[in-house]
Amino acid sequence: MGETTEPRTIQAVGITLEIIDYLHETDGARVTEIAEGIGRSKGTVHCHLATLLDYEHVIKSGERYTLGLRYLELGEGVKQHLGIYDVVADELDDLAGECEELVQFATEEHGRAVYLYKKGGERAVQTASTVGKREHLHCISLGKAMLAHYPRERVEEIIDRHGLPAYTEETITSRDELFSTLDTIRERGYAFDDEEKIDGLRCVAAPVNGANDEVIGAVSISGPSSRMTGDRYYEELPNKVIRSANVIEINAKFS
Amino acid sequence: MGETTEPRTIQAVGITLEIIDYLHETDGARVTEIAEGIGRSKGTVHCHLATLLDYEHVIKSGERYTLGLRYLELGEGVKQHLGIYDVVADELDDLAGECEELVQFATEEHGRAVYLYKKGGERAVQTASTVGKREHLHCISLGKAMLAHYPRERVEEIIDRHGLPAYTEETITSRDELFSTLDTIRERGYAFDDEEKIDGLRCVAAPVNGANDEVIGAVSISGPSSRMTGDRYYEELPNKVIRSANVIEINAKFS
DNA sequence: GAGAACTGTTCGTAACACACAAACAGTTTA
DNA sequence: TAAACTGTTTGTGTGTTACGAACAGTTCTC
Known part of the structure; x- marks a missing residue:
């Protein structure tokens, strides 16, 4: 059942996009496997693949x-179109070397966080996040740092669409709690993630503003809870993400 | 006229793929512009965009x-799926630092060269090539280095499909000349490009073999003809690309 | 400030494209 | 050797889709 939420949507295109997603998730597949995976007939899938092959x-x-490899080209185009990718990469490389933890940059699209860049320091944790990966906003520091500067109705829309699913005991699952947390983050200028998405993982993030004081993304530092304690967690690292966010803001304006 | 070369191809999918390509080429566009660009009605384009938006x-x-940003994710997936990207990047960074010229890696897909990675040394030339860009094989050193190790009928197929268009006075435009050049390249082990694609630009390239001694790509060094002369052009740089190609081959086998 | 020339969107319709199922030709398995 | 897989092809009817025109907003222009 290809559920079409929007009116006047094209079924054939939907099928092809599902095939593309399926091929992405599985790193390639055969006709029958795809047909079963997306719930369509072999013949249909075959025709769609013939078209994709033709193009x-x-x-x-x-x-x-x-x-x-056309998707490599398209991805590169999207990356360059953002305009801040190179600036982000340079700054995050510096930050990673400085704090020796995992540092990441994400932006928001369609109500979810999308990772644009990550760099692991020497002893950095390995997480499942990769460039392009999408994540709920309410349970990660990057997401909360961005949401804190969105108008309330926009946040409401996002919650309506994606909900507030729990990942750990600490995940924020009520609207009220989320909004009061966002108030704190807005005043303070940076956001924490205290094992709200992954047990044993703590993060700090600061938002990055664009030309019109709109949030265009956020920078974060992530590490094991054992290393993320005391002044380091509550002062040193917050200062570092804020500084990096500022560097990105300034450099983004001159490029 | 959406020309459909293959039988049983899906028109609706073709239109959407043309819209995607158009959005890539123009870095974003409006409905009317797209409609004119691909020769379809506004209403049609609107429905396709609604579907793409929905997904x-x-x-x-x-x-x-x-x-x-989904295309960033898809591009990243394709990149990782190749399996040699990181190895190539490491080696080309070294090579670029060593020879202070533009170094590139390309592979072949659908009968054309696709650039996977480029790194410019200090004084390196700036070319229009970017990651994901596609190029004819017969007129660049990377392409000839790969073609030299293809079976003849495969090369014939590629010529049938893409032709041998001339870019400069030096471009090879006859089949016979191409095949005799490929013979030389195969014996010698590396390929030159003496202003065959761009006036004033000389390149050297060596093929990279995969597990089954199949060619999986090629490494090249490019520079202005003024700097690419004598022993440097005919001995030193060829040795460097061959060495880099070997490094990539070896590292690719252990990853 | 009125109208013209743009937008993007919606809608009805008729042609036809498409998704299905079944048949077909190869390969691999049992 | 047959059975159980492949991927591909074909015919067919239904439902989709691409079109064109009408609609509602904006942005010009004079």
Whole structure:
């Protein structure tokens, strides 16, 4: 059942996009597997793949279909279009070297956080996040840092759409609690994540403003709770993310 | 006229892919502009964009539609799926520092070269090539280095499909000349590009073999003809690209 | 400030494209 | 050797889709 929320949406296009997503998730697949995966007939999937092949969006090695390098080109285009990618990369490389923890930059799209860049210091934790990965906003420091500067109705819309699912015991799951936390974050200027998404992981994040004082993303530092304590967690690292956020803001304005 | 070369291809999908390509080329556009650009009615384009929006493949800021960050995720997936990206990046960074010229890595897909990575040394030339960019194979050193190790019928197919268009006075435009050049390259082990694509630009490239001795890509060094002369052009740099190609081959086998 | 020339969106319709199911040709398994 | 898989092809009817025109807003222009 290809659920079409919007009116006047095109079924055939939806099927193709589902195939593309499926190929992405599985790193390539065969016709029957895709057909079962998206719940369509083999014949249908075959026609869609023939079209994608014709437009060189997929490649076919033997019987396996894989996403083509055109998506590398499209991804590169999106990256460059953002305009801040290079600035972010430079600054985060510095920050990672300085604090020797995992540092990340994310922006918001369609109500979720999207990681744009990550850099692990020497002893940094390894998380499942990768560039392009999407995540709920309410349970991570990056997300809360951005939400804190959104108008309330915008936050309400996002909650309506994506909910407030719990990941750990500490995840914020009520609207009231989220809004009061966001108030604190707005006043303080930075956000914490105290094991709200992953047990044993603490993070700090600060928002990055664009030209019109709109939030365009956020910088975070993540580490194991054992290392994220005392002054380091509550003062030193917050100061570092704020400083990095400022560096990105300034450099973004001159590029 | 949405020309459909393959039989049983889906028109609606073709239109959407053309819209995606158009949005990529223009860094975002409005409905009317897209409609004119791809030769379809406004209503049609509107429905396709509504679908792409529904699946979060594009974003809408005001009246402008732009490719979404999902393409960053898809591009990253393709990159990781290749398996050699990180190895290539490390080695090319070294090579660029060593020779202080533009170094590049490309692979072949659908009969054309696709750039995967580039790194400019200090005084390196700036070319229009970017990651994901596609180029004809016959007129660049990277392309010839790969073609030299393809079976003849495969090369014929590629020529049939893409032709041998001339870019400069030096571009190879006849099949016979190309095949005899490829013979030389195969024996010698590396390929030159003596202003065959861009006036004033000389390059050297060596092929990179994968697990089954199949060519999986090539490494090149490019520079202004004024600096690419004598022993440096004919011995020193060829040795460097061959060495880098070997390093990539070895590291690729252990990852 | 009125109208013209733009937008993007919605809607009805008729042509036709598409998704299905079933048949087909190869391969691998049992 | 047959059975159980592949991927591909084909015919067919229904429902989709692309179009064009009408609609509602904006932004010009004079």
